[in-house]
Amino acid sequence: MTTPDYDYEDLGLVAGLEIHQQLDTATKLFCGCPTTRRDPEVATRTVTRYLHPTRSELGEIDDAALEESRVDREFEYLAFDTTCLVEEDDEPPHRIDDEALDVVLEIAALLDTTTVDQGQIMRKLVVDGSNTSGFQRSMLVATDGEIQTDDGPVGVADLLLEEESAGRVEEREDGVTYALDRLGIPLVEIGTKPDIRSPEQAQEAAAQIGMLLRSTGQVKRGLGTIRQDVNVSIADGARVELKGVQSLADIADIVRNEVGRQVELVEIRDELADRDASVGDPQDVTDTFADTDSGVIAGAATVMAVPLSGFDGLVGREIQPDRRLGTELSDHAKRSGAGGIFHTDELPAYGVTEAEVDALRDDVGASDDDAVALVAAGASVAESAIDAVVARAEAAIEGVPEETRGANDDGTSRYLRPLPGAARMYPETDVPSVDLDLGAVETPELLTERVERYVAEYGLDDGLAEQVAYGRRMPVFETAVEQGVDPTLAAGTLESTVTELRRDDVPVGNLREDHFLAVFDRVESGELAKEGVDPVLRTLAEHPEMSVEEASEEAGVAGVDESEVRETIAEVVERNGDQVEAEGMGAFSGLMGEAMGALRGKADGELVSSVLREEIQKRA
Structure with missing residues (x-):
């Protein structure tokens, strides 16, 4: 399936972003534990929890939390030698971290927002196991900001400071294993207003926010440290939240594919209306497959089926690349613990014969114009899963359901849960509120401004200046030039040379700031030729415990007179x-x-x- 070039204005595309960025602070948001990630292999013990939703102060239960709780799962948490009682939810949280407050106020100023007078920490109900307490602590910091894009301004609705969730390590049949090293890392959430009108503008807005965040010099870098969620709707569709877009480069594709999915679902809705479609009652059809050659069905205790009147040919219709309406039904069944579904648009196949398909249609009273979906699993799972399929099929008759979806690596998405509501928020009583004031905040030099300065002051070309300014080793470059190192040598080494080493599978992550500065010092003093920089850095990366002098000898490039x-x-x-x-x-x-x-x-x-x-x- 190729996504067409849509007229997004004609479709009434409305989109907004939620950017989640980890802050690079010394300690976590509500305890004194370090924010350094750990290898799961060095965990020292485990903690187990079973979570369930609770009612809000108004007596309501959030739909997303309720659906999550329908699957009985055990949550295991890997604890480390740095894990404290706050992270295990065995001690109340401490006061909010001052360093994180300073950084988030700096971000608030860069986004041109208005801070609230007093920050009140709230609890946000989350029972997917990503927090040992069953909720996430979050604080509204500022509102009403703005960023600029080539297609016009995009408003910033809100800026929040919150605690990061635990890191997912493994999904098991009976539950999930998380690691507590990530839980509690300070995280900012930036939500834009629904001002975005094209996939390209969404990507540009995210890039602009990312640039502002990195300009502080106090955000974490690397995979998983920033996540982008996108809210998308079209005029005839519904608001859908797409969570967990890892790469900035994927945002435009995610928006395009979601627009395409909603367009297809609207067309399916119209076709179902023309066919006067309806969804029947689930039926037990286990006996129909008593002698089946299908391994999946034969190994199941119960087979449940539901007739989908007027759905023939539409369950197998592609709505995203390699994803069909049947995939949507399957996603919902999986939430109840089933492995997926079969449906008659794809049968006979998978060991199911044509005779069995005919018998199935007869058993549930389906004609040739109808489709049938079936689930094979244990009795309770099969019944719960077929009910989920019924609900999603009924939603297809209405059109596009509001929901939260997970972003896939290929730019498509999968169903996660219903959209959360206000019923999951309530005040945190263990942490005092804090006064917020932008008055004393000094905004940093923007990365775009830094690029211009590197070109003007140091004579770097635009490309190298941008690489250095946006790169992880920008602070090393700043220190080097302050110490009198030739800017071109420093920039070329930190970017071009390191990139070449990485391509050669040299472990450049072992290279420290003091390594680079010592190498630059030897070049400036004439003790090391520029041509010796590459081999010395290679040696230091392999043997980071060496001094630069020892690495020069080891690499055979010790200076000659x-x-x-x-x-x-x-x-x-x-x-x-x-x-x-x-x-x-x-x-x-x-x-x-x-x-x-x-x-x-x-x-x-x-x-x-x-x-x-x-x-x-x-x-x-």
Whole structure:
């Protein structure tokens, strides 16, 4: 399926973003534990919880939490030697972290928002196991901001400071395993107003917010540290929240595919209306498949089916690339613990014969214009799953259901749960409110401004300046140039050289700031040739415990004095005397490579070039 080029204005596309970014603070939001991620293999113990929804202060239960609780699951949490009682929910949370407050107020200023006078921490009900307490703590910080895009301004509705959820490690049949190292890391949530009108504007708005966040220099970097959620609707559709878009580059595709999905669902709705479609009652059809060759069905205790009157050909209709209406029905069945569904638009197949399909239609009273969906599982799971299929099929007759969906890596999405409502929010009584004031906040230099400064002050080209300004090692570059290191050397090393090393599978993550600064110092002092930077960094990456001096010796690029350089080059010219006499300076290029090879990066290229020219001129 290829997504068409839609007229988004004609479709009435409305979209908004929710950006979740981890802050790079020393400690977590409500305890003194470090915010460093740990390897699950070093966990020291486990904690187990069973969670269930509770009523709000008004006596209501949130629909999303209620659906989550219908599947009985055990949640296991990996604890570490740094895990405290707050993270285990065995002690009340501490006061909110001051460093996180400072960073979020800086972000509020960059987004041109208005802060609230007093921040009140709230509990947000979450029973998917991602928090040991069964809720997430969140605080509204500011409202009414704005960012600029090429297609016009996008309003910022709200800015919140909240605690990050636990990291999902493993999904099991009876539950989920999480790790507590991520739980409680300070997280900002930025929600835009529904001002976005195209996939491209959504991606640009997200990029602009990301740039502002990174400009603070106090946000975490790397996979999973920033997540983008997108709310999308079209005029004839419904608001759908798409959660967990990991890559900025995926946002436009996610929006396009969701628009396409809603367009297809609207067309299916209209076709179902023309057919006067309806959904029948679930029936037990276990006996129909008593002798089946289908392994999945044969291994199930119960087979439940539901007739879908007028749905023939539409259950198998593609609504996103490689995803069909039947996939939507299957997603809902999976939420009840089933492995998925079968439906007659795809049968006979999977060991189900044509005779069995005919018998199935007869048993549930389905004609050739109808479809039949069936679930094979344990008795309770099959009954719950077929009820979920019925509800989703009935929603298809109405059109596009409001829901929360998970973003897939291929730009499509899958059903997660109903949209959450206000019933899951209530005040946190264990943490005092805090006064908020932007008056003393100093906004940082924007990354876009920094790029311009690097070009103007240091003479870097636009591309290299942008790489450095947006890169993780920007602070190293700033320190290096402050210490008098040549900006071009520092920038080229931190970006181009490190990129080449990474492509060669060198563990560049082992390289520390002091490694780079010491290498730059040796180059500036003449103890290391520029050509020796690459091999020294390779050695340091493999042996980070070494000093730069030791790495230089190990790499064989310890510096040589000028007399040794002249002696080596004289030998090269002597060996190639006939060529020099015949070609003169025409021999320079070939001999330069030989000379640099003989010196093995121990001498600066400019010095080698100068001495070689002198030696050739003597011979010529």
